[in-house]
Amino acid sequence: MDQKANILVLGTSGAGKSTLINAVIGREVAKVGYGKHGTEKMQAYESEDLSFRLIDSRGFDYSFWGTQKTVKDMSDWMKSGLRDKKPRIHMLWFCVDATSKRFTAKTLKTLEYVKKEWKDIPTIVVLTKSFFPAEDKENIEMVQETFRKMAKRTGRPVAIIPVLAYPPKGMEILPRGIEELICVTEENLDSAFKDSDEAVRRYDLKCKKANAQALTAVSASSAAVVGAIPIGVPDAVILTPLETGLITGISKIYGMNQKDDFTKTIASRIVEAGAVSMAAKAAINQLKLVPGVANLAADVLNAIVAGTIVFGIGEASVIVMEKVYVGDIDKENLDWINGIVNSKMGKAVAKITEIMSKNNGKIKPKEIIEVLVKK
Ligand SMILES: Nc1nc2c(ncn2[C@@H]2O[C@H](COP(=O)(O)OP(=O)(O)OP(=O)(O)O)[C@@H](O)[C@H]2O)c(=O)[nH]1
Ligand SMILES: [Mg+2]
Structure with a gap:
């Protein structure tokens, strides 16, 4: 070395x-x-x-x-x-x-x-x-x-x-000054090596996160399209394959082994947590109360909800996978995943609700991703 x-x-x-x-x-x-x-x-x-x-x-x-x-x-x-x-x-x-x-x-x-x-x-x-x-x-x-x-x-x-x-x-x-410069440099090299390891770690995480977020935005756009297809099945069922695909994609970005049981468990926990997320449900009910929303065609509302849900799932997956990647988790008890999914889903729907309230219930499905990714 x-x-x-x-x-x-x-x-x-x-x-x-x-x-x-x-x-x-x-x-x-x-x-x-x-x-x-x-x-x-x-x-x-x-x-x-x-x-x-x-x-x-x-x-x-x-x-x-x-x-x-x-x-x-x-x-x-x-x-x-x-x-x-x-x-x-x-x-x-x-x-x-x-x-x-x-x-x-x-x-x-x-x-x-x-x-x-x-x-x-x-x-x-x-x-x-x-x-x-x-x-x-x-x-x-x-x-x-x-x-x-x-x-x-x-x-x-x-x-x-x-x-x-x-x-x-x-x-x-x-x-x-030359001697002093050499001495001060030598004295600080140990910590310089440590800092550079830390910087590489941070940079690596930053890249992974950026890739995972880009994937989330693409999947949320597809979900908005899927949601807009007027077929008579509950949203959650149509969305699951998309959600699973997204979670798998994010776990790949974080280098997780797809055949590993733990990876599978994590993925299904995220999907389940999303399906039962009380925060998301409550927030979607709020969304329906926004003035003007009642006038939206059902498929438009579905598209918005679908995109938002998938976005929330993706955002939550990024946090979950990053925690798994850096080893900052309790593997025995995975209940913490629910909290993360709940909070990210809730935030995503709240963001959309806020924008729709400002625009009298109007938002185009393709605009929702723009709104969601905006910090
Ligand atoms: N007397 C004296 N002259 C110096 C000293 N340091 C630099 N110089 C003079 O300053 C001029 C520029 O020095 P360089 O070492 O080439 O400067 P540099 O920063 O490497 O310049 P670039 O490579 O063009 O960016 C030269 O003529 C050097 O001799 C010094 O400590 N004492
Ligand atoms: Mg020079």
Whole structure:
């Protein structure tokens, strides 16, 4: 297994990312730019002595599109690490040029895009080109101030470290900050590994949920069509195959074995709970009382009810399957399923009732899915 952490080095163009990487690795590995972009694409560098590798990136420039392109490359990389189990990024070093104080806030704001998919990735802000120790305090405060405003979206940095990779020609000052940067990074790697496992878990659940909800919307639309066929059998009977299909589909998304008895039990418990859901029954009775509903053709009302019921079943199945998937359940006593189904069915019908009350009982069957999926 790959034991080295991956650290993505970000920052404005010319902030000194490649120079910093060379100083940390201890050799001239990354190309440094003079007068133009030094780094064109992302590349990783490592040294035997370090338990992390550094990934150099093309810097953000001050043009809007240049920055967008760089930001997109970053977030694609971070996402593919989560999705495809490619090498993940465990930490960010965000470089801010300590000499260009006007751009600090603007540069740091790009973090908001980068961190969209992964808010909690630990970040160290490196104040590069910190030529003057006397300015450290105000530079650090400037970074802190920016984070105060955007911490909700980006989290706060683990540390803010002024660094001078090498002294400028003719100036009698010493390089500084590199040791501290390495130490603080090493200290935070354990938790960075744990955070990244957690992020992968969350991302995996998010994808599964999105797929399951999409399937629910499709099935609820089909149910609305089935419900609109005027045949003389009770709704529940026509809907059961659709419901069963939907539940099976969702359980597949959550990787459950279809031949397993437990999977079958869970599926039939959801269907049963749906059929006897008192919340749904009460809510449907409420729906029938909405002014104007009495004027609806029976098949239209049936279509609405059918779509809503299947939607509620799907929503409940997502919660149930997710709980089974993460192991957060009592397998011996499955009564908790009733509660979930009841609540989701009740909510779905309540949503539809509310909209129909506002529209004097009018809603087209095909609109109900739109209403239901709206958060
Ligand atoms: N004296 C001194 N110059 C530095 C330091 N860090 C960066 N520079 C100079 O700043 C310029 C840009 O440095 P790079 O390391 O290429 O910057 P970058 O962030 O990698 O730039 P891009 O790859 O274009 O995004 C170079 O001329 C470096 O020599 C430093 O610590 N001391
Ligand atoms: Mg570079």
